[in-house]
Amino acid sequence: MNLSNCSYNYGNIENKLLPALYTITFIIGFVGNAWGLKLLLQKWQKLGNINVFVLNLGLANVLYLFTIPFLMVYYFSGRKWIFGDAFCKMTRFCFNVNLYCSIGFLTCISVYRYLAIVHPLRMMGRLTVTRSVLISVLVWLLVIVQSMPDIFFPKRFEDKAQCFHSTSHEKTEDYLTYSLVWTTTGFCIPLLVTLGCYGHVTFVLCRRNNIEKRLRQKCVKFLFILILLFSVCYIPYHVFRNLSLFSRIQRKQNICVWWDKHVFTGHQISRGLVCLNSALNPMVSTLQMSEHILAHIRQLPKQVPKFFYHLNSSSDTITEEEALRSTSMSTTTSK
Template sequence: CSHENYYDKIENKMLPAFYTVTFIIGLLGNARGMKVLQQKWKRQENINIFVLSLGLANVLYLLTLPFLVVYYFNGRNWIFGDVFCKMTRFCFNVNLYCSIGFLTCISVYRYLAIVHPLRMMGRLTVTRSVLISVLVWLMVSVQSMPDIFFPKRFKDKAQCFHSTSLEKTEDYLTYSLVWTTTGFCIPLLITLSCYGHVTFVLCRRKTIEMTIRQRCFRLMFISSFLFSICYIPYHVFRNLSLFSRIQSKQNICVWWDKHVFTGHQISRGLVCLNSALNPLVYLQMSEHILSYIRQCTSQVSQRFQDLFVYNRHTTAVTQTNVEQLYT
């Protein structure tokens, strides 16, 4: 059940290619995103707090990619020390789950803007957005902290494990399952619920402009594509790969071991692409939210004006009837 040469070939060639492409596209995309964000900061500060946090999480991870490229090009020979190995893996985890967390926050915000536009006005303030962002950072850091205490290197080999050593695989699988549930499954259910309700409202509410409706559907498709391609395969194959390692440790050779390893390496490459694809989501989302809020504000103002005119007309008619009654 040993495929050592096959594993090395995939890991040492495929991952550096993914990381190099992600680093180049991600830096350019996030730099462009930050520039646009700065130009539009005053127009929608509360949602931009989430966008800024998402961008910072992306940049935090992108800066570690050159070290991983060197590591895999050298045949998994880590030359940067044990502490920096754990810091690199920690940055990956923080980026991954902060991205999921902030995309979930943005989906909730989009849900409130479309389904409850009047209730949302004045409630999602900058202060609350900052507090929510800080809470996401803290929760993700707490979730990712136990990973630091798992061994990442062999004493006699200069490696930097993505998960942990073979001796701790059982404990790491348990931690990974809990991590997957709290860091991915729950946010995914919240995001799907928000998008499902938004789709229902967009199909029923005919007052929403067609361009805004089309843009919203496009953004929901992009977000769903991001979750489907980057996040779901990674979590599925990570846990299957850990289970396969436990089987191999017990001298049980499973026929799907080779396929799971291949899928896990591909999913590791795909999940790092979220740092390059996230700017496409939040830049377009900002324009959509602004357009929709402007439309809602215009409709509400028009309704208040119509109500004010109607009340004035009703009062004038009533006063005329009273005068006619007493004359």
């Protein structure tokens, strides 16, 4: 196909779709993460070691949410970046750290649940808070090491006030190679580990009748959240990111593939959807707290009658004291 057949306005989708999704993500994500972290810290002593990963998941989300207002300004102004080259790279770096830390900590939670359910006796006393903290530090370090090369790719043209999501056209081939390695190590391997863990957990839950119904329901809910996050946020983004880079290489060679426009559109939509992971991740902390919240709610019907009983008892005691006082006063008067 001739390259002229691929000429259309690429900026319309970015300038209209992404600002709307960023706004939704910032509002829902900020409220959801603040509420989730507050619940988590309030009930920290009553919760398990998994909450070390949930806490780090929330911190990664907050790190990225603070950069969203700058991206909103960028796209609302028609892709004019006014905050400098260094902050452009830092904003993109925070996005990548949030994305792959989220995947990493969700994978850690899946592995912990797998070990606790499938190998409970073997893991007894081994899943400690100290080990959870060390694993969390390792996840942060691995993600930062994976994301560091992205900083060294050019993000701006000298004559244009833009902040590229990937890199300039001159470095597209190198960036595609880096993106494929990044996708394999940061996404595909954690995805296979997560699927393997929860596939085995599902098999065990179906076979064992001695596992509590509440635990089964909790695992099913968490599996649903994982499927939602990976299918809506993570899988489309990685597929379309690499296809978009390949399409750009083809355009550099004056080759216009028929799916170029569809890939670009899908890539922009997936960029908006992957940002929603910061708004959907608080469901993990909410699920962790659900058992304690439900237990508290179940106690309310029992506590209400007790409250009124003590209230009535206290009011009766006051009446008796007043009666005794009036009796003693009348006795004193008669004397």
